[in-house]
Amino acid sequence: MAQAREAIASGGRAPAAASLERKFERLGLREPADFVVHLPIRYEDETRIVDIGSVMPGQTVQVEGEVLFSEVQLRPRRQLVAALSDGTGRLYLRWLHFYPNQRRQVETGRVIRVRGEVRQGYSGLEIVHPRVSVAGGPLPDSLTPVYPTTDGLTQPALHRAIARALEQADLSESLPDSMCQAFGLPSFANAIRTLHAPPAGMSVHELLERGHPAWRRIKFDELLAQQLSLALARKRRRMQRAPALTASHAELVQRLRAGLPFTLTHAQERVIGEISADLARDYPMHRLLQGDVGSGKTVVAAFAAAQAIASGHQVAIMAPTEILAEQHFTKLQTWLEPLGVNVAWLTGSLTARQRREAIEAMAAGRVDLVIGTQALIQDKVHFPQLGLVILDEQHRFGVAQRLELSRKGEEAGGEVPQVPHQLNMSATPIPRTLAMTFFADLDVSMIDELPPGRSPVITKLVSDTRRDEVLALVHREVQGGRQAYWVCPLVEESEALQLQTAVDTHAALSEALPDMRVGLMHGRMPATEKQATMDAFRAGEIQLLVATTVIEVGVDVPNACLMIIEHAERFGLAQLHQLRGRVGRGGGQSVCVLMYQGPLSQVARERLRAMYETTDGFEIARRDLEQRGPGEFLGMRQSGQELLRYADLQADAGIVEQARQAAIELMERYPEHVQRHLARWARGRQDLLRS
Structure with a gap:
């Protein structure tokens, strides 16, 4: 090069x-x-020399002066110490590690230029490991x-x-x-x-x-490139072909509605209609379905799947965990198999024979709906007629994984390959500024209504010094015929440590609550054992379930109305909100206890305050965005891709709006400027937007 x-x-x-x-x-x-x-x-700022007499602790300064003395001191440790004076004051220089040439630079009597951060030392103001050069040289003009x-x-x-x-x-x-x-x-x-x-x-x-006009221009350009990339992605999507799934009033869809043991909410009906209209078009749907924890997204997915299947196409639903995939499989199998739909299950925990049989059935077209984890994107998996892809908790997948599943449908085309429709589901609401910047090419549907009978969960903050009170609360709830979760702390450094924590906690609670049936579930248990534990918990045979965050999504036990989250300060906001959503699914009042260990950091304090103050998923998401940035929402943390290098979604919301307006104008009136701008700023990232 x-x-x-x-x-x-x-x-x-x-x-x-x-x-x-x-x-x-x-x-x-x-x-x-x-x-x-x-x-x-x-x-x-190396453009000026300041008087030593004017410097203050915390400042980064550049001074010139004569070395009054220079010596190697041996206490409290071996170090090089020098004193500098310019007639207005004295400044000490200190090196904890040094070389012979540094000693020569600060020999007594030499006049030198020094730069570094001033701090208060034992003998007076000092700079540790300053940058030293010869005095009197020209100063830069910038x-x-x-x-x-x-x-x-x-x-x-x-x-x-x-x-x-x-x-x-x-x-x-x-x-x-x-x-x-x-x-x-x-x-x-x-x-x-x-x-x-x-x-x-x-x-x-x-x-x-970054308040200078020059920075404002850079942030505007970056956000404009984002908006243009999204607009082009939408335009390209409209030019692609997708199967027109027109059977919205087919017998299968009507029988699904008639067979449900509950009435759909107005919000669910509205969203089903929006998705149905998209599926009937001959270009690919790319819709985001948002709904807070427990709002009923799975049944909406069932109607979308029924419309696709009634039109003669296959459907694939991918979930991030086996528990969530199993939850979907159980519900969809219950609703759709009696209607003649062949529902299959594909996860990493299947035996080699089970996996081979499922893959062969899918490739032969004998499966209408397959539900699974990342096992669905294996090279061996083929779909002859994939018409709809549904990604649940889509932000928990990497960009490459999301793309890989959608590409499975491209293998099915004839002369002009078709692209499957795509529905992304998320219980983590997307804050408005994030939606404007990273989801502007998606159509968004919102389930903004909870099913009847759901009451907000009461959240309590309790110090772990009050553990006995928490144990008494668990005892009262279980004695009253209800069930509880006890979530073990997240140990990011080691999955093994987290597992051990769960095992130890299970043993301690079994001893502290001898009259209670205490179960244990964690990510390293065999799938059959996890399934047996969850079945026992659903059946009421286990009264208190000790678990890691493996239960974060997909667990639905209406009788479980109490959750204890131990060391809640170690969890992120979105994760706490998801965990809290595991309770409050029955008719009674539910409680989530966030048990923390002090002292709390500022960030942890803000997280726990947010959980205590609101159950609104959008407000939780907004605060989470402030604390962690957009990577978690987009599922791009794993990809290594930078999202926004210079703009800040919260601080620059006004620039986001201007960039949106500018993108529309450029697309309509200045197409040559669009390409020039993207060549400078996008540089090959556009394919990420397909996901």
Whole structure:
């Protein structure tokens, strides 16, 4: 590549250049355009020298002065200490690790320039491990950028590469002049050059807080590229073919409605209608079905599946865990098999023979509906007539997994391959700003009504010092004929530790509550054992179920009205909300006890406060987005893809709205600008939007 060739021409330094190139690759820096938008994370002001007498603890400063003394001290540990004075004050310099050349740099009597962060030391103000240079040299005329880097890649190397890129790259405008004027945006070239080399005197605070007009332009461009990519994804989807599943009034659909042991809510009826209309079109549906925990999304999926099956096509439903997949299988089998629908089950826990028989039946077209986990995306799995793909808790799958399942349907086409319709379901509501930026190409359906008889769960915050009170509460509830969950703490460092915690907790509770039937369930149990445990819990044979987060989704036991979440401070907001949704499914009042161990961090305190203050899934999601960013919602944390490098969904909601307007205008009036803008900002990420 260019740098390697340059190294060869300059005397055989190709290995070093290749190594540097690999480090740039780790940061996604390949072409000059990549380096141009690799922007600083902070700046250092090396444009001025300050008086030592004016410095304060916490400041990062640059000073010049004479070394008054320099010595190696042995107590409390071996270290190099020097004192510097410029006549206005004294500043101590300290190195805990040092080399001979550093001792020579600070020999007594030398006049030096020093830069670093000031702190209060034992003898006075000091800088630990300062950067030292010869005094009197010229000062830069711009702030010094500090860039995101990787192991072994120095700031000087990045500075040189970015400086070259700014000379080589095309910095021409990707937006019409009228748009820049309408939104008050500086030109791209001016914004980029300002951020890479801010002039002396510019507010460092404004740059760091990303409130400067140059930063606003960059954030606008990034969000605009996002909106354009989504608009093009929607446009391409409309140009694809999908089977028109028109049997919305078929006998199968009517018999499903008549056979349900409950009445659908108005919200469910509305959503079923929206999905049915999508399925009848000859281009692929790409719809997101949102509904809070317990709102009845599975029955909506059943109607979509029935319409597809009545039209002569197969349906695949993929869930992130075996428990959730089993829950769907049980419900859908109960509703659809009596109507003549062949329902199959495919997970990793099946025996080799069971798995082979299921895969053969699917490939032969003898299965109408298959429900499973990631086992559905194995290479061996084929569908001759896949018309509808349903992803439950879609954000828990990686982007590649979601794409892989939808591509299974592409194998079925004739001359022009067809793409299956896709329904994504989520009990984690998507905050509005996230929906505007990352789900703008999806049609969204909302089940905003809970089934009759569901009452909000009461949430209590209890310190683990009050464990005896919690045990008494469990005893009272079980004595009253009800059941309870006891969720063990999440131990992120080790699945084995989490398992041991569950086993230990089960033993401790069995001893503390000897008159109670206590069960245990965790992710490493064999599937048959997990199934037997859940069946016993549903049947009331187990009164208290000790479990890990394996029960987070898919568990539905109406008589379980009490949940204890131990070490609740270790869980994320979305996970706490999902766990709380396992209770409150019967007619009685349910309680969720968040038992925590102090002292709490600020983030943990905010999470628990949010859970205590609201049961509204949208408010929970909004606060979760503030705390963790969009990766968890999108299922992109596993993919290694950056979502937004510079814009912030909460702080920049106004820019999001402007970018949406601009995207519509560019698509309608300036198609050549669309391609130019995406070439600079999207750079191959568009395929992620297919998922």
